[in-house]
Amino acid sequence: IIDDLKSENGHLMIGGVDSVELAKKYGTPLYVFDISQVRSQIRKFKSAFEKNNLKYQISYASKAFAVKAIYQVMKQEDVHIDVVSGGELYTALSAGFPSEKISFHGNNKSYDELLMAVKEHVGVIMLDNFHEIDLLSQILKQEKTTIKVMLRLTPGISAHTHKYDQTGQTDSKFGFDVESGQANEAMKLVLDDENMELLGIHAHIGSQIFGTQGFVMLAKKMMEIAKKFQTEFNYWPEVINLGGGFGISYNEDDDPITADEFIRQIADELKKTSNDIPEIWIEPGRSIVGPAGYTLYTVGSRKDIPNLTSYLSVDGGMGDNIRPALYQAKYEAVIANKMDQPNEQTVHVAGKYCESGDILIDQQQLPKTKPGDILAMLDTGAYGYSMAMNYNRNPRPAVVFVEDGQDKLVVKRETYQDLTSLDLDY
Ligand code: LLP
Known part of the structure; x- marks a missing residue:
């Protein structure tokens, strides 16, 4: 794949644009998204459902990457989105995303967030717990309005993934437990509430x-x-929502399944159990934006420890990508201006943050490097910018979208003034 991304001058090309030129034009660290890859992944999901004759909806889980411009891409692609906070909801609405295509998730939505969702008439509120049923019920009475809801269930299934990334097992903070009868109790409350229209069930x-x-x-x-x-309730769901979670390949050990394959297997299973299959919704986040994202860094200092190892430092790190430090996530990188040169060294790619754990890549083979080279980390589109922070008062990077050989700045680089803009004197 990497070979396809190489230009004649040995530069990494992203969406038809020379990444080294992008680094020069916008500075580093820089997030770059190849938007044609985002569109193509969405279309793969859609065509997989269509091949299997299922009624479906794709809902982009925007926690993976939530900025105005990506909501606008989702609007263009005519998919739904999920939000999990007032902030994501606000961003989506201010991007002009239609509220009726928004699902609102979260295990502790506040009164204000629920009120905002009701006033903006979001498409569906994903009910997670009894407190929320109570709050929403009050709000709907007070606002004299109705809203669609789905029940988030904890189905008692453990996925094989990092502990922090598991959500379906019984011991989870999310959703109504099925085994213990919580889900039944929630069903009763919702069906009895004349202002809630139960669209279906989610996990x-x-x-x-x-x-x-x-x-x-x-x-x-x-x-x-x-x-x-x-x-028990003479209720048949209009929608079954199977959530997201489809893995992507961060390095050669990862072997993800194609959209076609798992939708086909899901469809086969569903067809075995009933002739009356509800509309199937999925909520992919990572698989839509992850592979489309690249982070460009400038190579700086280097420490060689004789007979031991080398640390090659770049101008970003855990502030723009917390995933290696938090989940021991593995990534791969290339030297964007030396794509035609052979690998001659193995280094730790280190970030610039004051933490020993700020290592972006544990072992990376690279061509010979010098300060000023551009290192591109691959597949950083999901949970990178959306989890970025200002530790050590480093400003967050800019975000650029590229498509058809054109580049467009969609999030400005934070400035030192931005960093102090909320601080007050004492
Ligand atoms: N739907 C629900 C209800 C979710 O909680 C999530 C992710 C998704 C959909 C989307 O999952 P995806 O398709 O992106 O895997 N920060 C972690 C991932 C946290 C995922 C939280 N929920 C990471 O960087 O690995």
Whole structure:
């Protein structure tokens, strides 16, 4: 794949644009998104559903990357989005994203957030817990309005992924537990509430999942739950939402499944259990934006420890990508201005933050480097910018979209003035 991204002068090309020129024009660190890859992944999901004749909806889980411009791409691609906070909701609405295509998630939405969602008439509120049913019920009465809701269930399925990325097991902070009867109790409350229209049921088993097995089990389980609710409440869901979590390849050890493959397997499972399959919604985040994102850094200092190892430092790190430090996530990098040169060294790619744990890549083979070279980390589009922070008072990088050989700045680089703009004197 990397070879396809090489230009004649040995530079990394992203979306038809020379990445070294981007680094010069906008500075580093810089997030670059190849928007044609985002569109193509969405279209793959859509065509997979269409091939299997399922009614469906793709809802982009925007926590993976939530800026105005990406919401606008989602609007152009005619998909739904998920938001998990008032801030994401506000960003989406201010980008002109239609509120009826927004699902509002979260395990502790506040009164103000729920009120905002109701006033903006979001498409569906994903109910997570009893407190929230209570709050929403009050708000709907007071506002004299109705809203669609779905119940988030904890189906008792453990996905094989990092502990922090598991959400479907019974011991989870999210959703109504099915086993203990919480889900039944929630069903009663919602069906009895004349202002809530129950659109269906939802579950999400985790993130960065590779096999199809967990999703197939989930599809089966959700159909069983639907049948149980049909018997007990004479209720059949219009929608079953299977969440997100489809893994991507960060390095050669990762072996993700294609959209085609897991949608086909899910469809086969669903067709086994019923002739009346509800509309199937999925909520991919990482798989839509992850592979489309690159982070460009400038190589700076270097420390060689004789007979031991070398640290090659770049001008960013855990502030723009917390994932290696937080989840031991593995990435790969290339030297964007030396794509035609052979690898001649193995280094730790270190960040500039004052933490020993600020290592972006543990072992990376690279061509010979010198200060000023541009290092490009690959597949950084998901949970990079969205989890970025200002530790050590480093400003957050800019974001550029590229498509068809054109580049467009979509988030400005933070300035030192921005950093102090909320500080007050004492
Ligand atoms: N739906 C729900 C209800 C979720 O909680 C999530 C992710 C998604 C969909 C999207 O999952 P995806 O397709 O992106 O895997 N910061 C972590 C990932 C946290 C995921 C949280 N929920 C990381 O960087 O690995």
